[in-house]
Amino acid sequence: MSNSGVVKTEHAIDVAAGPRAVYDLVARAEDWPHLFPPTVHVETLDGGVRSERLRIWAFANGEVRTWTSRRTLDPEALRVTFRQEVSSAPVASMGGEWIVEAAPGGSRVVLLHDFTVVDDDPADREWVERAVDTNSSSELAALKAAAESLAAEPGTLLSFADHVDIAGTPEQVYDFLWQAGRWEERLPHxxxxxxxxPGENLQTxxxxxxxxxGSVHTTKSVRVGFTPDRLVYKQVQVPPLMAAHTGRxxxxxxGxxxxxxxxxxxxLRPERIRELLGPDATLDTARALVRGAxxxxxxxxLVLAKEAAERDGSR
Known part of the structure; x- marks a missing residue:
């Protein structure tokens, strides 16, 4: 750490999982939203096996910020370096490295950062350092939990999709989905x-x-819109059976x-299944329940979006 100019930080954690499995979680940035609490969405802009450009939306001290980063991946050395190309003020520059090493019982992960702030402002420097410290600790803890739980029980991760065909335009359907402010009147559930x-194409x-x-569940989501064909979201407040929920x-x-x-x-959170669903419930029970709900x-x-689009189209 420095009192002026470049600030350097280091955070580390031990993980009871193999180095390759841990590295793979770090390398697959598209999976970060359901692994790392601060990350809302990651968009791959371009790149290949060794280098890629990403646009990232993530929380910093409770606010959603977005920036563009370039990453260099070294699967042999189990290292990933990153450098922001377009930062979000007050950050002037930001970079760092993930280092995964073999350790007794599994792996040790080191996360390095270096950053500068606009005009070297002391208050901004403290704000960014606090955000880096909070996010680094959160990401390392989440990486440890994900690597260890997936190693013990791969079935905790559940992905699925449902679709509806609509005789309408992309804009009609996107608008219905994006205009969440009208869902209370439009959606019975x-x-x-x-x-x-809080920002352009950004909603909470x-x-x-x-x-x-008949039970009622409260959720809170952050949504990022890509008009007219896609919007993504991350639930930042989830039901007790889930550790994470993302979607698009x-x-x-x-034709x-x-x-x-x-x-x-x-x-899913397997340690909560019997408590929440009963003594005979299993991971399969929880998967089926969540998939169905x-x-x-x-x-x-989607059916209501279809009705609205086709009703509008018939006028």
């Missing part, structure tokens, strides 16, 4: 919804959703309309 828009949505058994809505043209698809990725709600939303 939504009891309450609070929408904020807090809502109470009613399940088939895609709208693809077909006579569009295919709207809801994609979900969920990380999320699939029903997303399909219901």
């Amino acid at each position: 939504v009891d309450r919804l609070v929408l904020t828009e 949505v807090e809502m109470d959703t009613r399940a088939a058994d 809505w895609t709208v693809r043209p077909t 006579d309309g569009v295919r709207a698809t809801s994609h979900h990725t969920v990380v 999320l699939g029903r709600n997303s399909t219901a939303t």
